[in-house]
Amino acid sequence: MGRFRGVDELLNNPKIASLAKIVERREAVDVFRVALPEKEVVLRQARQWAESIFSERASRDPRAEIVDRKSRTVYKHPDGFRVRAYPGSNTIEFRDTNRVYAGHTGIRESDGVRGIVDSFVARHKLIPDGETDLQFDSLRFVKSRGMSADREMSGIVVHNAIAVYSRWTDGLPWIGRGSRVVAMISGEEVVDYQRPWREVLPEPVSKVRLRPVAHALEGMLNDLSTRSGQQDVSGEDIELVQADLGFYAAGKHKTQRLIQPVYLFAYRLREAFSTNGFVFGFYAHEENLEHILPSIAAPRAGRRQRIMRFEQQRS
Amino acid sequence: MADNGDFGVEGIRYFDKFRAANDWAKKTVDLTYTYNITNGVVDVLKDAGYPNNFYWAGEDAWELDLQSADSGGLDDEMTDTVDLFFINTHGRNDDGIISLAYNSKNDDWLANSKDWRLGDIDAEWIAIYGCDTIKRDDFWDPYNSIFQGLHLLLGAYDSMYDGTTTDEVGEDFADNLIDGDSVKSAWMDGVSDWYVDNHPAVISAELPETWGSDDSHLWPATTMQRDHYHGQGFVSADIVHSQLGWLGLMWEEG
Numbered sequence: 361m362g363r364f365r366g367v368d369e370l371l372n373n374p375k376i377a378s379l380a381k382i383v384e385r386r387e388a389v390d391v392f393r394v395a396l397p398e399k400e401v402v403l404r405q406a407r408q409w410a411e412s413i414f415s416e417r418a419s420r421d422p423r424a425e426i427v428d429r430k431s432r433t434v435y436k437h438p439d440g441f442r443v444r445a446y447p448g449s450n451t452i453e454f455r456d457t458n459r460v461y462a463g464h465t466g467i468r469e470s471d472g473v474r475g476i477v478d479s480f481v482a483r484h485k486l487i488p489d490g491e492t493d494l495q496f497d498s499l500r501f502v503k504s505r506g507m508s509a510d511r512e513m514s515g516i517v518v519h520n521a522i523a524v525y526s527r528w529t530d531g532l533p534w535i536g537r538g539s540r541v542v543a544m545i546s547g548e549e550v551v552d553y554q555r556p557w558r559e560v561l562p563e564p565v566s567k568v569r570l571r572p573v574a575h576a577l578e579g580m581l582n583d584l585s586t587r588s589g590q591q592d593v594s595g596e597d598i599e600l601v602q603a604d605l606g607f608y609a610a611g612k613h614k615t616q617r618l619i620q621p622v623y624l625f626a627y628r629l630r631e632a633f634s635t636n637g638f639v640f641g642f643y644a645h646e647e648n649l650e651h652i653l654p655s656i657a658a659p660r661a662g663r664r665q666r667i668m669r670f671e672q673q674r675s
Numbered sequence: 676m677a678d679n680g681d682f683g684v685e686g687i688r689y690f691d692k693f694r695a696a697n698d699w700a701k702k703t704v705d706l707t708y709t710y711n712i713t714n715g716v717v718d719v720l721k722d723a724g725y726p727n728n729f730y731w732a733g734e735d736a737w738e739l740d741l742q743s744a745d746s747g748g749l750d751d752e753m754t755d756t757v758d759l760f761f762i763n764t765h766g767r768n769d770d771g772i773i774s775l776a777y778n779s780k781n782d783d784w785l786a787n788s789k790d791w792r793l794g795d796i797d798a799e800w801i802a803i804y805g806c807d808t809i810k811r812d813d814f815w816d817p818y819n820s821i822f823q824g825l826h827l828l829l830g831a832y833d834s835m836y837d838g839t840t841t842d843e844v845g846e847d848f849a850d851n852l853i854d855g856d857s858v859k860s861a862w863m864d865g866v867s868d869w870y871v872d873n874h875p876a877v878i879s880a881e882l883p884e885t886w887g888s889d890d891s892h893l894w895p896a897t898t899m900q901r902d903h904y905h906g907q908g909f910v911s912a913d914i915v916h917s918q919l920g921w922l923g924l925m926w927e928e929g
Contacts, residue, residue: 429722429853430719430722431850432850436855442854442855444854455856457855457856457857457860460860460864461857461859461860461864461925462860462895462900498929499929500929501927502925502926502927503925503928504894504899504923504924504926505923505924506881506892506922506923506924507814507815508815508886508920509819509883509919509920511813514886514889514892515889516890517892519925522929524869524929535870536839537840537843537868537870539869539870540869540870542869554869584704587704587707588694588703588705589691589694589695591701591702597702601871601872602871611840611842611843611847612847613843614843624840624870626836626838629702631702632702632704633699633700633703633776634703634765634767634776634806635767635807635833636765636805636834636835636836636837637806637835637837638704638707638836638838639836639837639839639840639841639871640839641838641840654711654839654843656707656711657708657710657711657714657842658710659686659688659713659714659733660717660730
């Protein structure tokens with residue numbers, strides 16, 4: 361099918377096959393509107409986070425210094441605690457800057473983490489009431505070791521456990537940089553909590569038909585061919601790492617008005633110079649209602665000046 | 676050279692000339708969000724008042740910029756004249772030797788870490804958003820000579836992703852730097868992508884007195900843990916190569 365070799369092989373890949381089944385079952389997906397956050401409301405929430413967490417943790421006056429940056433407001437406590445608010449995406453983050461990527465934790469299993477995170481979230485009211493669409497996704501670890509000038513290799517320290525949660529709406533996961541809620545543990549305490557939270561209005565604004573997965577795969581191979589100087593590419597050149605259909609959530613710096621279905625494929629190239637991984641995003645429906653996939657920026661700067669300077673040096 | 680948080684940036688998105696000139700590299704594909712990432716670093720740090728001494732893009736970025744002046748390179752005019760050097764390109768690793776791809780041949784198509792001697796002038800932190808720059812075992816031999824006063828090498832131990840979900844990693848790294856994170860935390864968190872599995876890692880230069888047997892290093896006293904960006908907190912003193920006791924390594928895995 362199509363002009364690229366190997367699409368059929370990709371369709372037989374178990375990750376794609378299970379995606380295709382979802383598409384077959386759903387056929388169409390609702391598009392939802394995001395309640396555009398009011399800056400003051402987000403900042404009020406962030407202040408509440410700061411007051412609640414700093415009061416519990418700080419050894420002195422829990423009041424924070426407030427720093428306004430271009431895209432965010434930062435609440436900083438002299439003990440190293442910080443809350444940041446990105447109003448455009450309703451993202452709020454807490455961090456104990458002294459204890460992230462530091463210290464030690466004995467936690468190795470997700471069960472241990474989930475109880476700690478649930479208790480922290482409930483105590484400080486970090487997730488809006490009634491929201492139950494968060495699912496535990498994965499557990500990661502921050503580790504360190506050393507190697508001496510005598511070539512002695514030390515043992516490994518596990519500093520932190522990181523619990524990653526994914527959000528679901530209407531039976532589909534949220535996907536993309538702004539789709540995950542993340543908690544980091546040091547010892548047995550949450551020392552970092554990142555909550556991007558675009559609030560979804562309950563009534564869908566539209567229903568869109570899903571394009572077949574094969575269209576998205578062709579789009580991916582076409583993009584790859586373009587980026588390799590129009591060389592022939594095939595599905596066989598690709599090691600598929602991840603394949604998802606879900607509601608796309610942009611990163612925390614972007615304002616987004618709708619959540620729409622998108623295909624995302626993460627892959628690596630076989631036999632390439634580098635082990636680089638690539639993520640390809642493709643609208644899962646024909647009638648794109650809002651451009652939420654990031655557009656590609658141009659470089660700054662331009663200069664012949666430097667080459668002249670170099671030539672002058674060499675001459 | 677001033678410890679004022681000045682920084683230099685390089686980004687290479689297209690690799691057409693690299694592919695055409697090197698048969699072994701013909702499967703190298705162009706990157707996509709390179710300039711979203713590098714512009715993110717430049718914009719945030721410049722807005723915060725830090726001097727951006729150079730920003731080379733595409734064919735204006737040269738491997739010579741990392742190469743030591745002792746071997747004919749230009750690090751004494753470029754990479755080693757700024758506190759932070761950030762680059763986004765393709766990377767690979769051969770037994771701990773880093774190669775970075777360039778789309779112009781000045782002097783070579785690849786920067787090779789055997790030629791890097793950083794920090795004897797000014798460089799404190801080098802950040803490479805590219806694949807596979809850090810090896811996690813037997814890392815003393817291939818990396819120690821890079822550290823001539825350099826504090827941290829910020830990189831990756833396997834794939835780093837380029838694409839739709841990683842366009843903001845430069846901005847996030849720079850935000851973290853100026854919001855009070857240590858430099859290594861700024862990197863590890865900023866370039867992590869909780870949707871795809873990026874593989875951030877950091878190597879640090881450490882003094883012999885913080886070494887501990889097994890895993891009992893005095894971590895709170897290490898460069899790895901203490902270094903903050905200039906003006907944002909404590910910055911460790913440079914460790915000249917002759918005083919280097921050990922290298923620390925931090926990574927995130929799941």
